[in-house]
Amino acid sequence: MAKPVVAIIGRPNVGKSTLFNRLTGSQVALTEKQPGITRDRLYHEVKWAGREFILIDTGGLDLHGTGEISEGVREQVELALKEADILLFLVDARAGLTITDTEIAQVVRRANKPVILAANKVEDFKKQAGLYEFFQLGLGEPIPVSATEGLNTGDLLDQLVAALPYLPEEDKEPSLTVKVAVVGRPNVGKSSLVNALLGIERVMVSSIPGTTRDAIDIYLKKAEQQYMLVDTAGIRRRSKIDLPIEKYSVARSFKAIKRSNVVLIVIDALEEIVEQDKTIAGYADKQGKACVLVVNKWDLIKQKTLPFAEKVKQSFSFMPYAPVVFVSARTIWQIDLLFETINEVFAQGNLRIPTSSLNNLIQEATQLNLPPLRKGKRLRIFYATQNKVQPPTFLLFVNEPELMHFSYLRYLENQLRQAYGFKGTPLRFILRKRSKNNKKRYV
């Protein structure tokens, strides 16, 4: 079942972020006293009463605002309106009904989506008389809640969940979420790249200090494919002065890599490739993740890409399968190509080779180039089968696993790649001893 999307909307300062935090049970969104503050559109999964949905916190809706921030915020809400299956429209019971609320209600009604109206900042449930004016919005009875105290939020969730649509099952297959980790050293442009992937300024890069929170995963959809950008909080951490940060950022990258199925290893076209880049990439390889080497900031380089790509390939020679993609997060150059490459390596990591084709290939390969001989004994491969994807993993049943040579495994890997590609994904081989009297025998 595909997960429906619920967007919290409402004018600034009604408590959307606070409610988002309350409902998602974590302190991920920013809360600031100052109204109209720039905020990201944040996403989080919520489970309630056996249903799951994705909750979005929009930055606020300032229909009267002029200037960049409110324009940006407004754009975010429009996007949220487009993406959401249900709207959770929040008003402030203390402030009472405002013109902006009325205007938002109009926008909301035009969106033609189910709406749950909630009135926030109700800490005293005896004083509910003030709620009646919200009936004027024409959206039914408001549910009183207190986001800060967590009052009545269970009821709110009950009503939300009851209104959730059941999204069709067939949604699931094509939109298996691709979990993308964007990793690399500080300053290579990870945060800018996340923005570029999301679309221009959909996530505002915040300059507010201390905006680091727990892991924030951002969901996005492009051409019917759903993606999750893993731990964008880790990416967008701003403080670059602390010394332990390098170490910390590697640890954080490792965590993000673990949770992902496609890793974008971002390098800065202006910088040398250093050990830390290789450490991160090496970890992705070990974890069996599909990888793309992303050379960012190409807008600043006036060279041909090919020699540079060769250099990158050389530096990451332990992962020759990883494609190199040149982009500019700043000018949004080749971001579509990057999406295509993400899809491609994801698909290749999920490739399954039918057992018969696999065995034919191994048979031919072993005839073409005999397996290694050690102390007069030759390796025999009796049978092969693929038992896993992500990464594709092959079980080889052999006479003596110790007879296998690293170079011969690499030969087999190359044969497999020649036949099937497996672009961007590492491959695994597991050797099993099998008795000689098995009928299947190629060498």
Ligand code: GDP
């Ligand atoms: P947003 O701009 O709509 O996301 O609003 P925020 O979540 O940033 O909250 C705005 C202000 O309202 C903050 O000072 C919050 O502490 C306060 N606030 C949020 N929820 C409640 C609530 O349930 N009760 C009270 N009394 N204050 C709240």
Ligand code: GDP
């Ligand atoms: P992060 O630390 O890896 O998240 O890097 P940021 O996204 O914060 O970017 C670091 C710096 O590089 C910022 O000053 C960005 O404006 C700049 N930057 C990021 N991507 C590009 C790009 O594609 N081209 C250029 N010219 N600058 C970029």
